[in-house]
Amino acid sequence: MKKIHFIISLFVLILFLGCASEESGNIDLGGVSAPANVSALTTITQDNSGKVTFLPKGEGVTQYKINYGDGSPESDYFSPGGTTTHTYKEGVYKSKIIAMGINGKTTETTQDVMVSFLAPTNLQATLAHVLGDNFSATVTAKANFETYFQVFFGETANETPVNFMEGETIKHTYANVGTYKVKVIALSGGAAKTTYEESITISNPVLLPVDFESPTLNYAFTNFGGANTVVANNPSVGENNPSAKVAKLTKNTGSEVWAGSFIELGVPIDFSTLKKIKIKTWSPKAGIVVKMKLENLTNPDINTEVDVTNTVANGWEDLTFDFSAVDNAKNYQRLVVFFDFGTNGTGADYYFDDIQLTSGVETVKLPLTFESSTLVYKFTSFGGANSVLADNPDKTGINTSAKVGALTKGNGSEVWAGSFIELAAPLNFSSFKKLKLKVWSPQAGIVVKLKLENFADSSINKEVDATSTVANGWEELTFDFDGATTANQFQRVVVFFDFGVNGTGKTYYFDDIKQSN
The missing domain is CATH 2.60.120.260 (Galactose-binding domain-like)
Structure with a gap:
């Protein structure tokens, strides 16, 4: 590479000689001195990026290149008046400015480059409790001139900090109630940093409704x-x-x-x-x-x-x-x-x-028998199904009730057509993990699906299938909801008949939905 640049220099020299040949017959190439007074103006961008711009200068120079001094490759040669930019980590580096003259002679000058980062400014950390989770807290942060953040939640003496970026939300769950000092650090990418501290109180108060099921509450x-x-x-x-x-x-x-x-x-x-x-x-x-x-x-x-x-x-x-x-x-x-x-x-x-x-008014809850004279049994149907409160079509065997639920799966309705009813309070799964449902179907061998959903977030759900075995008669089906927890807050009960098959106008009946083991 040095030979190439030397050839370029000779080419420049030949042009020079061509212009000067009429005035002098001999030019002493070896007598041309190497570049002198070589240095560089280094400008550091003040945004903690570590970006440094080199503007070399010197006498008798045809081109420059820079050895950055941090182990990275040297720059390419560039002409006088040009610049090169390099990104450093924080520290002090011995760079070299290499200047080449018209005859290929070079001069090297060593120059210190000091890269220091500013401490982040305008650090804003937001510490918040998690709704519905008394033991958890979240942290977000933003700042100027920061590269990333660290958070210490203050729970242990030798805590390992959690690293995160601006725009991320970090959640932490405490093991015990108490007041904890949370520390958020904005790091510059170097030694400079900015710290924010705030205390958070973790409490787990007993609130209505009280069901005595929580493993973390202190029922004192x-x-x-x-x-x-x-x-x-x-x-x-x-x-x-x-x-x-x-x-x-x-x-x-x-x-x-x-x-x-x-x-x-x-x-x-x-x-x-x-x-x-x-x-x-x-x-x-x-x-x-x-x-x-x-x-x-x-x-x-x-x-x-x-x-x-x-x-x-x-x-x-x-x-x-x-x-x-x-x-x-x-x-x-x-x-x-x-x-x-x-x-x-x-x-x-x-x-x-x-x-x-x-309120003192009777509410919809399990066991659900459809026999109340004061309750309003409100069904919500979808996919082409329709459910109503109806007279029992067959008061024999295991079900002599007067009133039952009736679901009609209309002609051409979706394979997933069904209906749901919402309970006044979420189901408690601390003891009973199964649900029982009495059904009456005009045909045997159909899939009856029972699905439970969270009232506020239907993506929290669990569904179980059972297959009917009786046509034109009542039978009781059992749906095992093993794995469901009280914390799921299941409050919506969804029923599907002949799941997976388009509707043909048939009517199916259901009754006596209850928890059981």
């Missing part, structure tokens, strides 16, 4: 008068309460007539819309007074209470406490429960579960 009961309440196994798992966990209140022998327990909620109860509280109860005897009392968290003298008498022994029943007259501004946050109020304790155990606000 305060007991008085000789009562004692703990979270315990459901003593009677069944259709009326499929929960795995419930609260157990033991009214110890000789305890006060007013013995009870309370739990404190994370926020005051909001009575602005719903005015009643419903609770599932289990008692070894019927006819006892169950009292619910609400208190202000800081001043227990601000309180209100309602009594209800139970009607079921050794079984679950729903009791509703009417707080319609309550003043919502009193900020009731402590919920107190008494069983067999007015009677001294005998050592009996009482259970309660699913504390929730309610």
Whole structure:
């Protein structure tokens, strides 16, 4: 390569000689000096890109090239007045400016190039809680002159930071409640950096509705008068309460007539819309007074209470406490429960579960029998199907109900035509993992599909198929939803008949949708 550039220089020299031949017959090529006073103006772009521009200068130079000093290939030769650009990492480098004269002689000059990055500016980090997930937080960040970010979530002493870029959202799930210092660092690509710190409090408050199923919530009961309440196994798992966990209140022998327990909620109860509280109860005897009392968290003298008498022994029943007259501004946050109020304790155990606000109006829930005279069974149909509440076409065998659901799959309807009904509350899968459905079909051997969907996000779903075996008669099909969890918040029940086949106008009937094992 040096020979080529030397030849170019000779070509320039020949042209020069041609122009000067009339004035002198001899030119001493060897007498031409090598370039002198060689240097370069280096300009560093102030955007943390590491980009450096070289503008060489010197005397008696026909072309230049640069050795950047960082181990990368040298530049190509370029003419005087030209520039070359190179991108460095932060550091100090010994570059070489190589200047060639008209006779091929070269002069090299070593020149230090110092590349330092600015600290990022205008760092903006956003730390946020995750809706519906009390233990998780997210971080996003942006800044000027940054190359990337690091975040320390403050959970462990020797934490490894998470690297991320602008535009990314980083999610972290904490193991425990507490206050943590989160540190976000904007890095320049070199030593300079900018740091932002913010504390986040992770809490897991007990909020209505309370179902005692969470493995992370602290259901902290305060007991008085000789009562004692703990979270315990459901003593009677069944259709009326499929929960795995419930609260157990033991009214110890000789305890006060007013013995009870309370739990404190994370926020005051909001009575602005719903005015009643419903609770599932289990008692070894019927006819006892169950009292619910609400208190202000800081001043227990601000309180209100309602009594209800139970009607079921050794079984679950729903009791509703009417707080319609309550003043919502009193900020009731402590919920107190008494069983067999007015009677001294005998050592009996009482259970309660699913504390929730309610309108007091009957709601659509499992088991779904279609027999209520007050409920509105609202079906939503799609794909050419149509479902309505209808009279039972065959009151024999396993189903003598008066009312059932009737799905007509219209002529030419889609193979996936079906209907769904929405429940008032999500299904609890802590104990019962299967659903049962009574069906009546004019033909046997068809696929009956049952699908469960999240009310807010239908992409969260699970479906199970069963094949009918009876024509023109009732049979009960079982759908195994193993793997479904209460956290899926399945609240929409979708039914398909003769799935995979276009409709022919046939009508199919269904009834008694319930959870089971």
